[in-house]
Amino acid sequence: MQSWVDGQPAHALASLKDRGLAYGDGLFETLAVKAGQPLLLDLHMQRLAQGCSRLAIVADNTVIRSEVLAYAQAMGEGVLKLIVTRGDSLRGYSASPEALPRRILQASPPAAYPEANAQEGIQLFDCATRLAEQPLLAGLKHLNRLEQVLARAEWQDPAYAEGLMRDTSGRVIEGVFSNLFLVRDGSLYTADLQRCGVAGVMRAALLVEAERQGIARHVTDISFEQLRQADELFLCNSVYGIWPVRAFAELSWPVGPLTRKLQGIARTLLDV
Amino acid sequence: MQSWVDGQPAHALASLKDRGLAYGDGLFETLAVKAGQPLLLDLHMQRLAQGCSRLAIVADNTVIRSEVLAYAQAMGEGVLKLIVTRGDSLRGYSASPEALPRRILQASPPAAYPEANAQEGIQLFDCATRLAEQPLLAGLKHLNRLEQVLARAEWQDPAYAEGLMRDTSGRVIEGVFSNLFLVRDGSLYTADLQRCGVAGVMRAALLVEAERQGIARHVTDISFEQLRQADELFLCNSVYGIWPVRAFAELSWPVGPLTRKLQGIARTLLDV
Numbered sequence: 001m002q003s004w005v006d007g008q009p010a011h012a013l014a015s016l017k018d019r020g021l022a023y024g025d026g027l028f029e030t031l032a033v034k035a036g037q038p039l040l041l042d043l044h045m046q047r048l049a050q051g052c053s054r055l056a057i058v059a060d061n062t063v064i065r066s067e068v069l070a071y072a073q074a075m076g077e078g079v080l081k082l083i084v085t086r087g088d089s090l091r092g093y094s095a096s097p098e099a100l101p102r103r104i105l106q107a108s109p110p111a112a113y114p115e116a117n118a119q120e121g122i123q124l125f126d127c128a129t130r131l132a133e134q135p136l137l138a139g140l141k142h143l144n145r146l147e148q149v150l151a152r153a154e155w156q157d158p159a160y161a162e163g164l165m166r167d168t169s170g171r172v173i174e175g176v177f178s179n180l181f182l183v184r185d186g187s188l189y190t191a192d193l194q195r196c197g198v199a200g201v202m203r204a205a206l207l208v209e210a211e212r213q214g215i216a217r218h219v220t221d222i223s224f225e226q227l228r229q230a231d232e233l234f235l236c237n238s239v240y241g242i243w244p245v246r247a248f249a250e251l252s253w254p255v256g257p258l259t260r261k262l263q264g265i266a267r268t269l270l271d272v
Numbered sequence: 273m274q275s276w277v278d279g280q281p282a283h284a285l286a287s288l289k290d291r292g293l294a295y296g297d298g299l300f301e302t303l304a305v306k307a308g309q310p311l312l313l314d315l316h317m318q319r320l321a322q323g324c325s326r327l328a329i330v331a332d333n334t335v336i337r338s339e340v341l342a343y344a345q346a347m348g349e350g351v352l353k354l355i356v357t358r359g360d361s362l363r364g365y366s367a368s369p370e371a372l373p374r375r376i377l378q379a380s381p382p383a384a385y386p387e388a389n390a391q392e393g394i395q396l397f398d399c400a401t402r403l404a405e406q407p408l409l410a411g412l413k414h415l416n417r418l419e420q421v422l423a424r425a426e427w428q429d430p431a432y433a434e435g436l437m438r439d440t441s442g443r444v445i446e447g448v449f450s451n452l453f454l455v456r457d458g459s460l461y462t463a464d465l466q467r468c469g470v471a472g473v474m475r476a477a478l479l480v481e482a483e484r485q486g487i488a489r490h491v492t493d494i495s496f497e498q499l500r501q502a503d504e505l506f507l508c509n510s511v512y513g514i515w516p517v518r519a520f521a522e523l524s525w526p527v528g529p530l531t532r533k534l535q536g537i538a539r540t541l542l543d544v
Contacts, residue, residue, distance in 0.1 A: 016376060021355070023417035024296030030363075055418070056425060079363060083293070086421075091302070091351060091380040093417065093424035093448060104288060108363040132406035132468075133440060137418055144416035145295035145365065146327070146409055149358075152365035153328060168405060176365060196404075 004071060004105040018102060019095065020085030024143035026102075027051040029201075031068070031080045032111075032239050035272045038072040038080055040238050041065070043201040048084065051140045052101075057086050059101040071105045079108040079239060083143070111239050113161070118263065121244035121255050122161035122235070127151040127176065130168045131196040139199040151176045162235055164248060167196050172222040175235045178243070179203035180222075183232035183258045187216040202236040202266060209265045215258070232256030234263075241266035276343060276377040290374060291367065292357030296415035298374075299323040301473075303340070303352045304383075304511050307544045310344040310352055312510050313337070315473040320356060323412045324373075329358050331373040343377045351380040351511055355415070383511050385433070390535065393516035393527050394433035394507070399423040399448065402440045403468040411471040423448045434507055436520060439468050444494040447507045450515070451475035452494075455504035455530045459488040474508040474538060481537045487530070504528030506535075513538035 019025035029048055031038045038044070045065055052059050064084065072080055083106070087099040129151035137144065151163055162175040173191045174180050179200040182189040188210050193199050210217050227233070233245035233253050242263040244255040291297035301316045310316070317337055324331050336356065344352055355378070359371040401423035409416065423435055434447040445463045446452050451472040454461040460482050465471050482489050499505070505517035505525050514535040516527040 016378060018293065019421070021290065021293045021357075022300075022415070023421050024415055025418060025421050028294075055422070081363060085293075091353060091378075093420045095421070095425065106288060106363075129408060130406075132404035132409075134402075134404035134419070136401060136422055137404075142418055143294070143296055144418045146297060146414055146416045147406070148365045149291070149295050149297050149367070150327070150408055153367065 004067065015088050015102070017088040017090075018085050019087065019089050019099070020083060020102070020143055022089075023093065024145070025055075025095075026057070026083060026085030026143045027055065028084070028141055028143060029082045030239060031072070031082065032270055033072045033075050033078050033080050034270070036073040036076055037272045038068050039270050039272070040201050040205060041068065043204055044082075044238070047141065047199065047201060047204075048082070051142065052084065054136075054140060055086070055142070057084065057101050059084050059103065064103055067103065067105060071107070075107045078110050081106040081108065085143070113240050117161050117243045118241065121246035123159055124175070124235075124245050124248040125155045125160035125163035126249050127154055127163040127165050129154065129165065131165050131173055132168055133195040135195055138196050139193045141198050148176050161243065166224070170224060172224055172227050173197045178235035178237045181206070181234050181236065181262075182222065182226060182230040183234075183256055184226070184230050186258065187218060188258070189218045189220060189222060189226065189230075191222050192219050200236065201238040202241070202269070205238075205269055206236060206262055206266065209269075210262070213261075227251075232259045234259045236266060238270070241270050276339065287360050287374070289360040289362075290357050291359065291361050291371070292355060292374070292415055294361075295365065296417070297327075297367075298329070298355060298357030298415045299327065300356070300413055300415060301354045302511060303344070303354065304542055305344045305347050305350050305352050306542070308345040308348050309544045310340050311542055311544070312473050312477060313340065315476055316354075316510070319413065319471065319473060319476075320354070323414065324356065326408075326412060327358070327414070329356065329373050331356050331375065336375055339375065339377060343379070347379045350382050353378040353380065357415070385512050389433050389515045390513065393518035395431055396447070396507075396517050396520040397427045397432035397435035398521050399426055399435040399437050401426060401437065403437050403445055404440055405467040407467055410468050411465045413470050420448050433515065438496070442496060444496055444499050445469045446472075450507035450509045453478070453506050453508065453534075454494065454498060454502040455506075455528055456498070456502050458530065459490060460530070461490045461492060461494060461498070461502075463494050464491050472508065473510040474513065474541070477510075477541055478508060478534055478538065481541075482534070485533075499523075504531045506531045508538060510542070513542050
């Protein structure tokens with residue numbers, strides 16, 4: 001399906017003056033679309049609004065929301081990528097106050113991950129690329145993603161479905177394109193993302209759902225030792241739901257009951 | 273003048289699938305052009321090659337060099353921006369091995385900075401935005417530049433021509449779009465850029481020229497205390513040459529003799 005730029009079919013081209021290209025000056029969201037519906041739309045729009053606010057990009061969320069709805073309707077099924085940039089500018093980091101934020105909508109086919117990832121769990125690669133600590137950008141799904149590009153380029157072996165990223169201080173943070181949860185003594189742990197990492201929409205949804213279910217949740221710094229001692233480990237994102245982690249380096253975990261329970265919830269969240 | 277994409281006039285549009293837009297997955301160079309000549313071309317091409325090597329972008333530097341020469345010839349005078357991205361890819365951080373790096377050439381008018389910046393020196397803004405420490409990307413002029421965007425957005429008052437950036441540990445690193453040098457007891461000091469910062473082409477040229485002139489040079493960590501105790505302070509880049517720093521917060525410096533000497537050298541480097 002053809003992309004849209006600012007609501008118009010775009011012939012797959014964007015402005016060369018766009019600050020998204022020049023500086024990665026923008027944000028994105030990746031939404032699963034089923035039966036013409038963008039899933040978890042409220043949470044995606046919330047995160048986008050928070051990102052725009054922190055980067056001082058004044059985008060019209062009402063217009064974006066209605067465009068996403070219309071585009072998803074036209075797509076039917078697949079993955080919808082929404083990019084919002086600060087728009088065009090002249091040379092130099094200083095943004096023109098008149099710059100109009102640009103919105104770009106792109107369609108991809110449904111994600112084609114092996115069903116075994118969700119059923120049997122996955123093996124996690126040990127990424128050498130560390131996440132730098134930058135509180136001003138932490139949590140945002142912004143367009144400065146060279147760390148993820150470098151991390152993802154570390155392995156080609158399809159035996160690894162994802163890679164584990166630590167920060168430069170060695171804390172356990174997330175996957176390259178997923179958030180990470182640990183289970184220990186029936187409680188749920190996920191990394192605090194005040195210094196780095198992307199605050200995923202599925203992570204947010206699962207934290208809410210866990211609270212509803214009365215499951216203790218801890219958003220906190222996670223050491224490698226805690227990872228080692230976890231009873232269960234899983235990854236999540238808003239496209240594939242939940243993948244149990246079965247193996248990482250010499251460590252292994254069973255696919256545990258809390259992972260299976262939350263996986264059922266994630267499946268419901270990604271259904272229409 | 274019209275931009276070129278992969279050697280062709282581009283009607284100001286780039287591919288929406290370009291990883292430069294999606295992830296800031298690429299590098300750039302900003303060259304002064306005079307009398308149809310791109311200045312400091314060898315150093316720009318060297319830095320680009322180092323960046324491509326570290327990001328594993330396999331670009332054809334011979335083609336890029338000849339395009340830059342032809343484009344500069346057509347421009348005559350102004351600022352030439354060269355962007356090299358990893359090219360197009362499908363959704364996801366993983367790059368396609370067949371992806372062809374893309375090169376984009378853009379022309380801007382000559383930089384219009386007040387002559388007083390160079391003559392009388394400038395006042396430096398104290399940026400609250402800190403540079404995160406990421407050794408894998410340090411020194412590169414890559415397209416992940418949100419830190420500079422945030423820092424440059426901190427001030428609108430034209431009394432400040434540039435802003436000082438420290439790293440998250442408080443070390444003095446650089447300007448938002450310049451490198452910084454200190455003079456102390458006749459020696460030259462500039463920040464070591466192993467953890468963060470952009471290794472500017474004018475910085476590299478000045479380090480070479482200083483060696484030729486027998487001026488002691490130290491590429492090292494610089495504390496705020498060292499900045500405070502400097503005899504002279506100046507900023508440089510490959511478009512404007514050298515600006516003496518006269519004032520920062522409550523501190524002030526004279527425009528000193530070594531700054532003036534190097535300013536003369538920088539002027540020669542930016543002449544044809």
